[in-house]
Amino acid sequence: MVNTGRVALATPDTLPPPSKTDVTTGGRPHYVGPFDRISVDVLGLPELSRDVRVDAAGHVELPIAGSVDVTGQSPEELAQIIEARLRGSYVRNPQVTVSVLETVSQSVTVDGEVKMPGIYPVLGQMTLMRAVATAQGTSEYAKTSHVVVFRTVNGRQMAALYDLRAIRLGAYEDPKIYTNDVVVVGESDARRLFPQILQAAGLLVTPVIAYLNNH
16 A cells, blocks of 8 residues: 555555445435435415425426426425425415435435536446436536545545546446445546546556545
8 A cells, every 4th residue: 555645545456345334324414316205395385285206307396386406405495495486476475394205315426527416316236437427427528537436435435536438448347336425527636636646648547546544
């Protein structure tokens, strides 16, 4: 294992899977996303209250409020959005409560230079390429040679640098993505963590795995 200051490079060329404890702890705040089931309660107006399932695009259809984009909103934020929609449709002083009845507990965050950054459910066997595709693919100016996957393994944070071009060419397998992983497409995180490796602009023919230093 080689220590470069910010990261300690690990010798394996694959990012280990998380343990059961890693994927069942965390405590991050919940944001409503695709396939969640939510309860929308409008005080005193049962005809406007209902339980609904968020569709794959992150929308719900509600009486009077219409189609509402819920992705990335906390229940409290979503309640405020629905209240504003109802006020705009002449519902007097609406008071809305949103509760999450059922959530897709397994999710991955895809961020950076993708068309639709967000939190997405892990359905079936997800891989890095599928995770990026779930976020509608990379943006026009994305550095596809600079893709970092963050993962907690046995309580310790790790990072892996991947090159999507190399995966497409078959230089190495499309790596598996697990619950709570964070995928960042772009340049900033990669150059911050792996500056010496990325000085060479060639194809990254093997992933680079590292432990993140806590201090």
